[in-house]
Amino acid sequence: MNLQVLAQINSFLAALVLLTAFAMLSQRKINSLVILFAWQGLFLSINTAVTGFVAAKHHLYISSLLTLSLKVILLPYILHVLVVRLKIRKEMETIMNIPATMLIGIALVIFSYHLTAPVREMSTLITRSTLAVALATVMIGLLMMITRKHAVTQIIGFLAMENGLFFAATSATYGMPLVVELGVALDVLIAAFIFGIFFFQISTTFDSLSVEQMESLREDN
Amino acid sequence: MILLVMIITPFVAAIILAFIGDRRFAPEANIFGSCLTFTASVALAMEVYKYGPILAAEKFFFVDAFSVYLAVLTSFVSMTTAVFSRRYMQREREHGRVGPARMRFYHAMFQMFIFAMLLCLLSNNIGVLWIAMELATLSTVLLVSLYRTPNAIEAAWKYFILCGVGIAQALFGTVLLYFAAEKVIGEGGEALLWTNLIEVSGMLEPTILSLAFVFLVVGYGTKVGLVPLHNWLPDAHSEGPTPISAVLSGLLLNIALYALVRCKVLVDGSTHTHYAGNIMMGFGIVSILVASFSILRQKDIKRMFSYSSIEHMGIATFAFGLGGPIATFGGLLHMLMHSLAKSSIFFTVGHACQMHRTQEIARIKGLFKGDPFVGWTLILGAMAIAGLPPFGIFTSEFLILTATIKDVPLLAPFILIGLAVAFAGLLRKVQYMVSGDVPSYCKPLEAARAPVILHMALVLVLAFYMPDFLNKWFQTAVELLK
Numbered sequence: 001m002n003l004q005v006l007a008q009i010n011s012f013l014a015a016l017v018l019l020t021a022f023a024m025l026s027q028r029k030i031n032s033l034v035i036l037f038a039w040q041g042l043f044l045s046i047n048t049a050v051t052g053f054v055a056a057k058h059h060l061y062i063s064s065l066l067t068l069s070l071k072v073i074l075l076p077y078i079l080h081v082l083v084v085r086l087k088i089r090k091e092m093e094t095i096m097n098i099p100a101t102m103l104i105g106i107a108l109v110i111f112s113y114h115l116t117a118p119v120r121e122m123s124t125l126i127t128r129s130t131l132a133v134a135l136a137t138v139m140i141g142l143l144m145m146i147t148r149k150h151a152v153t154q155i156i157g158f159l160a161m162e163n164g165l166f167f168a169a170t171s172a173t174y175g176m177p178l179v180v181e182l183g184v185a186l187d188v189l190i191a192a193f194i195f196g197i198f199f200f201q202i203s204t205t206f207d208s209l210s211v212e213q214m215e216s217l218r219e220d221n
Numbered sequence: 222m223i224l225l226v227m228i229i230t231p232f233v234a235a236i237i238l239a240f241i242g243d244r245r246f247a248p249e250a251n252i253f254g255s256c257l258t259f260t261a262s263v264a265l266a267m268e269v270y271k272y273g274p275i276l277a278a279e280k281f282f283f284v285d286a287f288s289v290y291l292a293v294l295t296s297f298v299s300m301t302t303a304v305f306s307r308r309y310m311q312r313e314r315e316h317g318r319v320g321p322a323r324m325r326f327y328h329a330m331f332q333m334f335i336f337a338m339l340l341c342l343l344s345n346n347i348g349v350l351w352i353a354m355e356l357a358t359l360s361t362v363l364l365v366s367l368y369r370t371p372n373a374i375e376a377a378w379k380y381f382i383l384c385g386v387g388i389a390q391a392l393f394g395t396v397l398l399y400f401a402a403e404k405v406i407g408e409g410g411e412a413l414l415w416t417n418l419i420e421v422s423g424m425l426e427p428t429i430l431s432l433a434f435v436f437l438v439v440g441y442g443t444k445v446g447l448v449p450l451h452n453w454l455p456d457a458h459s460e461g462p463t464p465i466s467a468v469l470s471g472l473l474l475n476i477a478l479y480a481l482v483r484c485k486v487l488v489d490g491s492t493h494t495h496y497a498g499n500i501m502m503g504f505g506i507v508s509i510l511v512a513s514f515s516i517l518r519q520k521d522i523k524r525m526f527s528y529s530s531i532e533h534m535g536i537a538t539f540a541f542g543l544g545g546p547i548a549t550f551g552g553l554l555h556m557l558m559h560s561l562a563k564s565s566i567f568f569t570v571g572h573a574c575q576m577h578r579t580q581e582i583a584r585i586k587g588l589f590k591g592d593p594f595v596g597w598t599l600i601l602g603a604m605a606i607a608g609l610p611p612f613g614i615f616t617s618e619f620l621i622l623t624a625t626i627k628d629v630p631l632l633a634p635f636i637l638i639g640l641a642v643a644f645a646g647l648l649r650k651v652q653y654m655v656s657g658d659v660p661s662y663c664k665p666l667e668a669a670r671a672p673v674i675l676h677m678a679l680v681l682v683l684a685f686y687m688p689d690f691l692n693k694w695f696q697t698a699v700e701l702l703k
Contacts, residue, residue: 118428119400136446138393142386152380158385165392172400177413180348182394187355191385194362198378205371217456 005098006054007126013047014130017046017167018109021140025105026098030088033156034079041071044163048170051127057179060170066185067166075159078192079152080197088152095147105140112136119172131170137164150210151202155195162188223268225283227261228622229291231252235332239688243321248307255300258335262286265289270690276345276416280601283416285552288696291479294557298471298564299335301672306331306464308669312575313462318368327367327462330558333360334468341476342533348413350480351388351395355471358384365461376456383453384443388551391480397433398487400427415483422490430491439502442590444477446531447504447538447647448511454531455515458468459523459580463571471564472531476554478534482541485703489544498542507541508532509639513607513669516646521580522570525650526563529606532643533559539636540621541702543628549699551620558613558680559606565676566602569595572652572668582650587659592666596655598673599686604653605680606643635652 027033027169030136036049045067053061112135130191143160145154166184169176176184199209234254241247266289267284269275274285284292310327319327337357344350358380366377395413402412405421412418418425433498439450446454458466481501488497512532519525533555540552572595577585588596605612625633683691 093455097463104604107306115432118413118432119397122404122426122429124402135393145382147295147387154382158382158389161386161389163398165389168393168398169396172396173403174398174408176348177346177397179346180352180413184355187352187359189300190356191381194381195358198366198374198381201366201374202378205369205374214371216372216379217375217379217460 001108002101003054003126006050010047010050010054011129012101013050014167014171016043017137018112018133018165021103021137021160022105024156025101026118026141028098030083030150031080033153034083037079037156037159038072038076040160040163041067041076042168043177045072047167048175049161051170051174054126055174057076057174059181060175062178063166063170063175063181066145066181070185071163075188075192078158078196082196083152086199086203086209095149095169097167098198100145104143106145106201108139109133109136112139123172125174126173127171127174131168134164134168134171137161137167140164149210149212151199151211154211158191159188222277223261223264224275224282224343227265227296228282228336229260229346230261231332231336231339235329235336238332239325239329239539241328242325247324247328248310251304251331252300252307254298254304254332256334259293259296259300260338262289262293262482265533265566266293267510268663269481270694272665276338278588280345280414280416281349282343283414284343285701286436286694287482287701288342290376290553291475291556292339294560295335295338295342295472295489296626298560299331299468300373301675302467302564302568303331303334305467305571305669306462307534309464309571310462310472311658316575316578317389321445324443330360331464334364338472338476343416344477346413347395347398347415347418347483349393353439354391354480355385355388357476358388358444359459361457361465361469361473367462367465368460373460376453376460376689377587379453380457383450387440387443387450389440390436390443390646394436394440394484396485396495397429397436401485401491418487418583419490425487425491425656427492430488431496432489433535434484434488434497436587438477438481438504439498441477441484442482442504442538443473443540445534446508447535448508449530451508451531454605455524455527458530460587461530463523463567463574466527466693467564467571468672470527470567471560474530474534477558478537478541478556485541495544498544499565501538501542502632503542505542506539508538508636509636511644513639515641515642519646519650520582522574522582522585522650522654523579523580525582525647526566526570526606529643529647529652530563531557531579533563533606535639536618536621536636537557540624543624544623544703545624545628546699546703548628548701550695551617553695553698555617556562556620557613558617558683562602562605562612562614562680565673565680566606566668568673568676569599569602572666573599576666577660577663582654584660584662585654586657586662587657590657591659595671597666598640598677600651600655601677603647605677608640609644609648612679612683616684649652675689
């Protein structure tokens with residue numbers, strides 16, 4: 001396969017990552033959100049492997065496997081188990097209506113392209129154009145955390161942000177040094193255990209996982 | 222060698238303490254581990270003092286005057302906090318607020334937290350610095366929610382989410398930094414090593430580094446508690462157990478600021494402008510003003526002192542942003558003094574709260590009569606933190622103000638207003654708590670005096686007499702941060 005085709009596959013996968021980010025933004029059901037998150041991880045993992053092949057960087061294969069096992073299998077599984085154990089079925093209320101959030105999401109994508117322009121000009125990597133998509137994924141994850149009032153959706157937004165960061169590292173520099181990537185993966189894993197514990201603490205103390213009830217610590221009380 | 226001993230001790234101690242669990246000697250083991258770390262850090266400092274910066278373990282660890290001074294401070298305060306927490310946590314158990322399983326968790330995570338902070342300071346790799354910073358957050362999140370009250374869980378959740386989001390921005394900044402460095406140094410782990418980066422900082426692409434710094438300042442600034450990224454801080458620092466409040470306020474904020482200053486040096490080297498410094502000065506001024514006015518409105522004693530931490534971190538951030546030998550020296554001294562004074566205040570506040578079984582300022586009264594030691598150390602501590610002479614914070618604030626008046630005189634009034642408001646707010650509320658009669662619900666308790674006396678004595682002595690080695694240390698660090 002020639003480089004051109006591979007570069008196009010790369011961009012296509014990046015588009016799919018962005019698409020799943022938007023899908024998550026519009027999804028109210030938590031179960032579907034978990035599945036979408038797993039899809040995003042899968043696209044990311046394939047993208048990393050393709051980049052590794054194009055750039056002949058073998059450590060990217062390790063990163064790709066790490067993503068596959070952590071973000072496609074382990075984390076969605078943990079989330080799924082938690083959702084079942086905590087009996088979360090209700091559709092989630094959002095602060096803003098969904099079309100409005102989507103519009104903000106689009107604005108964020110444009111903003112990301114604008115912000116990463118100097119990096120794109122300077123880079124010689126074939127993945128350089130996907131850096132904007134990566135930053136957009138980070139921003140959309142952030143937007144999701146702000147507009148949702150449910151502990152599980154906030155965590156999925158957080159993990160989507162982490163996906164975006166990993167994507168950024170792959171597209172800007174062909175991945176961070178391995179020791180850093182392993183360390184970040186370890187941090188994510190620890191964070192996963194912590195939010196698991198948190199879900200139980202919150203649901204036993206507040207009777208539900210909606211973070212709306214958590215507003216006693218305010219300045220004006 | 223001594224460096225490895227120092228970094229491994231808290232890690233091993235965390236594992237051992239996880240196994241020891243809630244045995245009778247667990248707090249003593251905690252103290253012992255912290256003492257060992259402190260001894261190693263002093264030995265390391267002496268080595269750095271004699272032979273200069275040390276690179277170890279295939280360039281993985283690096284320690285110079287700047288990081289070693291914070292490492293000694295970190296291990297010292299964590300040691301005194303371990304001493305303080307022995308009796309404090311024992312009483313919390315008697316009051317039924319924590320059980321055996323949580324005590325095991327508390328001790329293990331306390332050591333893990335120290336490990337994460339030391340790793341931040343000693344790591345030569347900017348990426349590992351980020352990882353250790355995240356580890357420091359993660360290891361304290363569940364300590365903040367240790368009491369499992371609704372407020373504690375809310376505070377911990379905020380801490381987890383907001384710091385997670387913040388620190389993610391810092392990772393993006395680090396990616397950009399790596400992108401710029403890779404062009405100059407070449408691929409692989411070498412391009413993230415501080416020692417390599419600082420050598421080539423002049424060749425790094427300025428536009429990329431300017432962009433990276435925005436992300437880094439938002440990311441690490443969240444952890445420093447800079448306004449408007451500070452929302453999590455008063456909650457996390459006030460709802461957790463008091464020993465944790467002491468180390469969060471006294472140490473973790475310093476470490477985050479350390480990371481920010483390291484990045485600033487790189488950006489300065491590349492841009493040759495005052496760009497990074499201006500951003501830090503802006504955040505600093507806003508933090509000083511907002512935090513000092515917030516102090517006036519607080520009803521919870523620990524929240525009040527958390528806002529005071531934001532104010533002081535604002536001052537230090539401003540000082541490093543201002544740059545120049547005097548301001549940087551002042552900033553370094555301020556970090557040291559704030560750390561000692563604030564942790565000592567949290568120790569006394571912890572006692573006062575335990576005596577009255579509340580954190581509400583309105584319900585704490587008559588400390589002079591109830592327990593003169595706690596009363597006096599609280600008012601002295603408040604005077605020290607408010608910047609009254611003859612305490613060390615006066616010295617550092619004086620240095621910073623002098624440099625401000627010299628370089629940017631227009632900003633000096635803002636700092637002065639902030640200092641004055643904070644001063645009025647703190648002393649008025651503390652004075653209310655120490656005076657009056659002892660309320661009926663107050664039960665006198667025996668205070669752990671040694672840590673408080675030690676900290677206060679250091680804050681006082683260092684104001685008058687700065688030992689030669691400390692002076693030389695600071696001077697070397699000032700050189701490094703130029």
